[in-house]
Amino acid sequence: MSTKTKNGHSGVKAEHYKGTTYKVSIKRQATPDAPSRTEVFELPYRKGLNITSVLGDIAMEPVNASGAETTAISYDANCLEEICGSCAMLINGKARMACSALVDKLLAEAGGDTITLAPLSKFPVVRDLAVDRSVLFENLKAVKAWVPIDGSYDLGPGPKQFPQIQEARYPLSNCISCTICMEVCPQFNDQTNFVGAATIAQARLFNMDPSGAVLKEERLRALAGDGGVQECGYAQNCVQACPKQLPLTEAISDISRDVIVQKVKDFFVR
Amino acid sequence: MGAVAGVAPPDNSTRRRGVQPLRAGQGHEFLLRKLHSLSGIVPIGAFLVEHIISNFELVHGPLAYAQQVKFLNGLPLVRVLEWAFIFIPLLYHAGFGVFITFRGRANVNVYPWAGNWMYVWQRISGLIAFAYIIQHVWRQRFAGVSLPEHPGFAYSKVQMELAHPWMLAIYVIAMVATCFHFAYGIWLFAAKWGITPGDNARKKSAWVCGAVGSALCAMGLVSIFWVAYAKQYPIQDVMPAQPNGVVMPTVPTVNGAADYPTTNSAGQQVAPNGVPQQ
Numbered sequence: 001m002s003t004k005t006k007n008g009h010s011g012v013k014a015e016h017y018k019g020t021t022y023k024v025s026i027k028r029q030a031t032p033d034a035p036s037r038t039e040v041f042e043l044p045y046r047k048g049l050n051i052t053s054v055l056g057d058i059a060m061e062p063v064n065a066s067g068a069e070t071t072a073i074s075y076d077a078n079c080l081e082e083i084c085g086s087c088a089m090l091i092n093g094k095a096r097m098a099c100s101a102l103v104d105k106l107l108a109e110a111g112g113d114t115i116t117l118a119p120l121s122k123f124p125v126v127r128d129l130a131v132d133r134s135v136l137f138e139n140l141k142a143v144k145a146w147v148p149i150d151g152s153y154d155l156g157p158g159p160k161q162f163p164q165i166q167e168a169r170y171p172l173s174n175c176i177s178c179t180i181c182m183e184v185c186p187q188f189n190d191q192t193n194f195v196g197a198a199t200i201a202q203a204r205l206f207n208m209d210p211s212g213a214v215l216k217e218e219r220l221r222a223l224a225g226d227g228g229v230q231e232c233g234y235a236q237n238c239v240q241a242c243p244k245q246l247p248l249t250e251a252i253s254d255i256s257r258d259v260i261v262q263k264v265k266d267f268f269v270r
Numbered sequence: 271m272g273a274v275a276g277v278a279p280p281d282n283s284t285r286r287r288g289v290q291p292l293r294a295g296q297g298h299e300f301l302l303r304k305l306h307s308l309s310g311i312v313p314i315g316a317f318l319v320e321h322i323i324s325n326f327e328l329v330h331g332p333l334a335y336a337q338q339v340k341f342l343n344g345l346p347l348v349r350v351l352e353w354a355f356i357f358i359p360l361l362y363h364a365g366f367g368v369f370i371t372f373r374g375r376a377n378v379n380v381y382p383w384a385g386n387w388m389y390v391w392q393r394i395s396g397l398i399a400f401a402y403i404i405q406h407v408w409r410q411r412f413a414g415v416s417l418p419e420h421p422g423f424a425y426s427k428v429q430m431e432l433a434h435p436w437m438l439a440i441y442v443i444a445m446v447a448t449c450f451h452f453a454y455g456i457w458l459f460a461a462k463w464g465i466t467p468g469d470n471a472r473k474k475s476a477w478v479c480g481a482v483g484s485a486l487c488a489m490g491l492v493s494i495f496w497v498a499y500a501k502q503y504p505i506q507d508v509m510p511a512q513p514n515g516v517v518m519p520t521v522p523t524v525n526g527a528a529d530y531p532t533t534n535s536a537g538q539q540v541a542p543n544g545v546p547q548q
C-alpha cells in the first residue's frame with residue numbers, strides 16, 4: 001500500500017483508511033507538575049479531518065485505544081481557521097496549528113496509521129496540550145508593541161500613512177501570536193531567554209507606524225537588553241515555520257540594524 | 271474543609287518556569303554579541319585572508335616564503351599587533367563562540383531546513399577551527415624553531431609539520447572548516463547587522479560569500495598540498511645573514527671583527543647603514 005505522495009514522503013494513500021481506523025498518540029499531563037504520560041486513541045477514519053476535529057471526536061467519547069474511560073484532551077483553540085493563534089502544538093513532532101493540520105496529509109507524512117500530538121516543548125504545560133504562552137504577552141509589553149493614542153483629550157486624527165508604508169507593514173500585522181516561530185527557534189530556550197521572532201516583528205510593525213514611531217527608540221533600547229535581538233542565530237526556522245508567512249528574518253535584520261544605530265547614537269550623544 | 275471542586279487556574283502573572291521574558295534594556299549581552307560578530311570580520315577575518323594569501327608564497331619556494339615571513343615580522347610594533355589584533359580578538363571570539371554554541375538548542379533533527387543546517391555547521395566548524403588553531407599556534411608559533419627570529423626556517427618547519435599524513439589531514443579539514451566558518455560568518459554579519467535584510471539581498475550575499483570562501487579555501491589547499499608534496503627541503507636557514515627584529519647597531523671597531531657580514535657576495539667591503547649620531 002505504500003506509495004509516494006506529492007511531497008515525496010513515503011506514505012500510505014488516504015483511501016486506504018476508508019471504513020477503517022487510525023491512531024492518535026497524545027502526550028498528556030494532568031497538572032503543571034504532574035508527570036507526563038502517553039495515551040493512544042483509536043478513531044474511525046473520516047475524510048478531511050483536521051486535528052481540532054480529532055480532539056473534538058475524542059472529547060465526544062473519551063475512551064482510549066485499550067478501551068478504558070479517560071478524560072477529554074485539554075487544548076487551546078478558538079477560531080478553528082488559523083487566525084486566532086491558539087492551537088499551536090507539536091503534531092508528528094513538528095510545531096504547527098492544529099486547525100490547519102489535516103489528518104490525511106499527516107498520515108501520509110507519518111507513513112503509518114498513527115499521528116502523534118504533544119504540547120509545545122518550550123512553554124510550561126498547563127494541562128495536556130494547553131501550554132502557558134504568556135511569555136509572548138510579557139515580551140510584547142516589554143517592547144511596547146502598541147500605538148500610544150490614549151490621552152486626556154481628543155488627540156485628533158493621526159498622521160497620514162502612505163500606501164508604501166501600509167504595504168510594508170501589512171505582512172507583519174498578520175502575526176497571530178501562535179508562538180510557533182519561538183518553538184522552532186534553536187536560540188529560544190531557558191538558557192538564552194531569547195525574546196523570539198514574533199516580538200521583534202511586532203516592534204518593527206509599530207516602529208513603521210507614523211504614530212507608533214514615537215516609541216521607536218524605547219522599543220530599540222528594550223530589544224538591546226539581555227535576550228534581545230542579538231540572540232538571533234539566523235537559523236531562519238521562524239520564517240520557514242510561520243503559518244502566516246511573516247517576513248520574520250527581514251524584520252530581525254531591519255530591527256538589528258536599527259538597534260545598532262540606536263546604541264551607537266546613545267553612546268555618543270546621550 | 272471538605273471536598274474542594276476544581277483547581278484554581280494557573281497564575282499567569284508570575285512565570286516561574288519556562289523561557290523568561292525579555293530583560294528590556296538591561297545587561298551587556300548586546301555589546302558582547304556585537305563585539306563577537308564584528309571581531310570575526312575585523313580583525314580575525316582580515317587576518318585569515320592575509321594569512322592564506324601570505325602562505326600562498328609557499329608555491330614560490332623557501333626563499334620567497336622566508337621573505338614573506340620576514341616582512342610580516344618586520345612590521346612596526348609587530349608583537350603588539352600580534353597580540354592586539356590576532357591573539358586577544360581570537361581568544362575572545364573563540365571563547366564567546368563556545369559560550370554561544372552551548373547555549374543553543376539545535377533541532378535540525380526535527381526541522382532539517384537549510385538555514386537550520388547552516389546554524390549547526392557554523393557552530394561545528396567554529397569548534398573545529400578553535401581546536402585546530404590552539405595546536406597550530408602552539409606548534410608553529412611558540413614551539414620549535416622561532417620563526418620571527420629565524421624566518422629562513424619557515425618553509426622547512428611547515429614542510430616537516432605536513433610530512434605526517436594525519437597532520438596533513440587535520441590541516442585540510444581545518445582549512446575547509448575555517449573558510450566555511452568565515453564565509454558563512456560574513457553572510458551572517460551582513461544579515462544580522464541589517465546590511466542584507468531582503469530575501470534577494472541575502473541570496474546575492476550568499477553567492478558572494480560562497481565565492482570568497484571557495485577562493486580562500488582553494489588557495490589554502492593549494493598551499494598545503496604544494497608544500498606537502500614538494501621535494502623535501504633540507505632543514506636549513508635560507509636567510510642566515512638577515513637577523514630579524516630589533517638589532518642593536520654596533521659600531522665597527524678597527525681591529526675587532528663586526529658581528530655582521532662586512533663583505534658582500536662579490537667579496538667587496540660593505541659598510542653598515544650609517545646610524546645618525548646625535
